[in-house]
Amino acid sequence: MQTTIAQMIALTSWGNALLQGRIAQSSDFYPGNSTFQFCAEVAFYALDPATGNWPSQPLARDPLAWLQQQADAGVDKLSLSYWPSGHTAEHTTSDRMAVGFVGGGGRWLLLTHFADGVDVWEARWEVGERQRADRKIWQVRYGQIARRVSAPASEVLALPKLRALLANQLTALTTFASEQKELGFAKTFARALDDLNTAAARLESSDLTPPGALNLPAQQLLAATETAWVFGGMGSWNDVGFAGAEYDSYCQLSDELFVLLTQALVLVANHNADFPRKAQKAWWQFWKSAAATPA
Structure with a gap:
């Protein structure tokens, strides 16, 4: 990502x-x-x-x-x-x-x-x-x-619906990549699918959210999204070339995956956004000795 x-x-x-x-x-x-x-x-x-x-x-x-x-x-x-x-x-x-x-x-x-x-x-x-x-x-x-x-x-879809759609999409992409002999990407999509069901989420960016911010299903969704994010420049899934009907399938499957992953990232970022604020000492008092330099 x-x-x-x-x-x-x-x-x-x-x-x-x-x-x-x-x-x-x-x-x-x-x-x-x-x-x-x-x-x-x-x-x-x-x-x-x-x-x-x-x-x-x-x-x-x-x-x-x-x-x-x-x-x-x-x-x-x-x-x-x-x-x-x-x-x-x-x-x-x-x-x-x-x-x-x-x-x-x-x-x-x-x-x-x-x-x-x-x-x-x-x-x-x-x-x-x-x-x-x-x-x-x-x-x-x-x-x-x-x-x-x-x-x-x-x-953004609800988490259970989004997980189900992402699982279906990753399954389809694993099959497609295997059929096209793109075995490295096939393994990546299969691993992302496994991330959705792994008991201990394998997060690549352990500090993307604070400790305790995500429940297990949200952690699994984030782990799968990090693994399945194959979009970039040279050497990425975007850089793979196909022709004819295979190219059409590649574009459709890839574009649909991108939409699901962007929704997953929005859902993860906003998870617990409506958590009630605690009645306590002003939260920014923790920052009086921090590196913050007010404008």
Whole structure:
């Protein structure tokens, strides 16, 4: 899975856990989370609503400062939303094929929920200093692209239904890849299918969500999604070539898998988003000695 997506999942899941008082050690999230490993900057900006321009100064210079601001402003919860690109005469590449490129593959949006609507945030990733010894080459900026709008209707399936559909899709892809002698990918799809039923979920990104955030079915879904995410550049499932009827089957099976996996990631990110907030000392007091630098 691309880090651009993984980071938004982490922001949503860990952000909700912090808001709800379910975790007390903020440094486990930032800067400790693996999705920030190669980021020199993760800042938050309020874009000019008239022009869409980025201001010179951020609202918050890191995720912890931003979360504190959101809590002060009365945020109820965070949620992740995925908006497919749609296909027009100008946009003919499928999201499944485009996801391997920065900024491609549909729009992943972070929503902050208030009593009177949601604010919408979208990330922009840019390469900074390529030769850094610590490999922190990415400048990540989240822009507030809409304020207090109606929350989009959720089209994510319920977890049991999504698991069943994903199992069927992985079975079909395992068979297809085996028939086409793509044995490496056949093993990958079979392993993802096994992940859906493994008693102890085999998560590749153990810190994508906080400890205890996911029940076992959600952990299994995440593990299967991580394994089955074969979309990228050279050497990925997107790079495999077929012709004729096999190509048509490949496209249909792959595009349907991509849709199911994006839904699975949204479901995982938003799992426990409505957990009741604890009545206790303000959650951001844990951050007074943390690395957060308020804007």
